[in-house]
Amino acid sequence: MTTSAVVRVRVPAKINLALCVGPRADDGFHPLGTVFEAVNLFDEVLLWPADEVNLNIVGEGVDAVPVGPENLATKAFALLAARYTLPAPGVHLEIRKSIPVAGGMAGGSADAAATLLAVNEWAGLGMDAEELRSHAAELGSDVPFALLGGVALGTGRGDHVMPIMQRGHHHWVLAFSEGGLSTPAVYGRFDELVPDGRDVDVPDAMIDALAAGDVEHLASTLRNDLQEAALDLRPDLQKILDAGQRAGALAGIVSGSGPTCAFLCRNEDAAVRVSAALVAEPGIVGVRRVHGPVPGAKIIREHA
Numbered sequence: 465m466t467t468s469a470v471v472r473v474r475v476p477a478k479i480n481l482a483l484c485v486g487p488r489a490d491d492g493f494h495p496l497g498t499v500f501e502a503v504n505l506f507d508e509v510l511l512w513p514a515d516e517v518n519l520n521i522v523g524e525g526v527d528a529v530p531v532g533p534e535n536l537a538t539k540a541f542a543l544l545a546a547r548y549t550l551p552a553p554g555v556h557l558e559i560r561k562s563i564p565v566a567g568g569m570a571g572g573s574a575d576a577a578a579t580l581l582a583v584n585e586w587a588g589l590g591m592d593a594e595e596l597r598s599h600a601a602e603l604g605s606d607v608p609f610a611l612l613g614g615v616a617l618g619t620g621r622g623d624h625v626m627p628i629m630q631r632g633h634h635h636w637v638l639a640f641s642e643g644g645l646s647t648p649a650v651y652g653r654f655d656e657l658v659p660d661g662r663d664v665d666v667p668d669a670m671i672d673a674l675a676a677g678d679v680e681h682l683a684s685t686l687r688n689d690l691q692e693a694a695l696d697l698r699p700d701l702q703k704i705l706d707a708g709q710r711a712g713a714l715a716g717i718v719s720g721s722g723p724t725c726a727f728l729c730r731n732e733d734a735a736v737r738v739s740a741a742l743v744a745e746p747g748i749v750g751v752r753r754v755h756g757p758v759p760g761a762k763i764i765r766e767h768a
């Protein structure tokens with residue numbers, strides 16, 4: 465096999481700048497108004513033809529990632545294989561993980577999105593953005609955003625995504641902590657704490673701050689309705705949020721369902737200071753400076 469037979473896709477993690485959560489609906493999902501931002505922390509998925517489906521995962525947190533049919537990348541391949549005629553009976557998928565597993569940064573969704581794009585390219589399916597989005601939404605609520613990237617408003621389950629006009633460049637510090645948090649468990653605790661849900665309208669002030677490129681105003685509008693539930697399950701995260709604030713972050717927030725904490729900083733120098741302070745904090749297993757927004761899943765044209 466030549467390296468040109470390999471399709472390689474790079475796909476970003478996300479932070480929810482706003483995660484406004486309504487009451488659980490009869491289908492078990494919560495209506496959302498969410499603002500996603502893609503940041504430069506990437507997984508990669510490599511795909512090449514094979515006689516059967518093989519999956520190989522390397523990198524961050526691999527021991528916690530399922531390698532069977534329940535892996536979201538395998539599911540994405542199976543979904544397209546059931547609907548289209550593909551040039552080979554299987555593929556080899558290699559996932560190179562940098563996005564923390566079960567970290568509230570949508571790493572599994574990212575791998576699913578990357579696989580959809582890789583199969584589309586390899587098999588020459590010619591799917592347009594809407595076709596890809598609709599397959600993506602079947603795989604998980606966060607998967608459509610991983611295709612789109614940038615900054616986007618998510619409604620419905622979070623799977624209807626629309627780009628948001630925004631200016632500027634955001635400097636974030638991410639604090640990774642031991643273990644993950646289960647998304648269904650966090651939504652379940654949210655139901656106990658807030659049975660009637662919250663208002664799902666994303667605050668106008670956030671949309672205005674994004675349009676104006678005003679990072680201080682943006683920091684004052686960050687909102688995560690799942691944060692209280694995540695903190696209830698993981699009270700240790702409050703110390704991390706406090707430490708980031710003390711170190712000079714404009715604001716700190718639990719990323720999605722957690723447990724990753726994300727700190728928005730005024731500029732790169734401030735981010736360097738915040739990350740240096742957090743490295744010494746107990747309970748943090750990794751600190752990473754990232755920026756956003758960045759584009760969604762992209763095919764990398766150089767050889768693997």
Ligand SMILES: C[C@@](CO)(OP(=O)(O)O)[C@H](O)COP(=O)(O)OP(=O)(O)OC[C@H]1O[C@@H](n2ccc(N)nc2=O)[C@H](O)[C@@H]1O
Pocket residue numbers: 480483492493494495496498567568569570571573603604605606607620621622647648651719720721722
């Ligand atoms: C919370 C968020 C915020 O972006 O992401 P993470 O922080 O976990 O990455 C998302 O809503 C997670 O999206 P995703 O992880 O794709 O969820 P799915 O696979 O669709 O659903 C997993 C489970 O989460 C719950 N769920 C998900 C989305 C939603 N709008 N309401 C829900 O209640 C349901 O219990 C569902 O069974």
Ligand SMILES: Nc1ncnc2c1ncn2[C@@H]1O[C@H](COP(=O)(O)OP(=O)(O)O)[C@@H](O)[C@H]1O
Pocket residue numbers: 528529530534535536537559564565566567568569570571572573575576644645647720721722
């Ligand atoms: N390719 C994948 N990468 C990571 N996790 C995966 C993948 N496929 C399935 N999973 C499962 O999805 C769960 C949620 O993972 P992830 O998407 O990383 O977190 P989160 O939903 O918190 O953003 C994991 O605990 C794991 O069991």
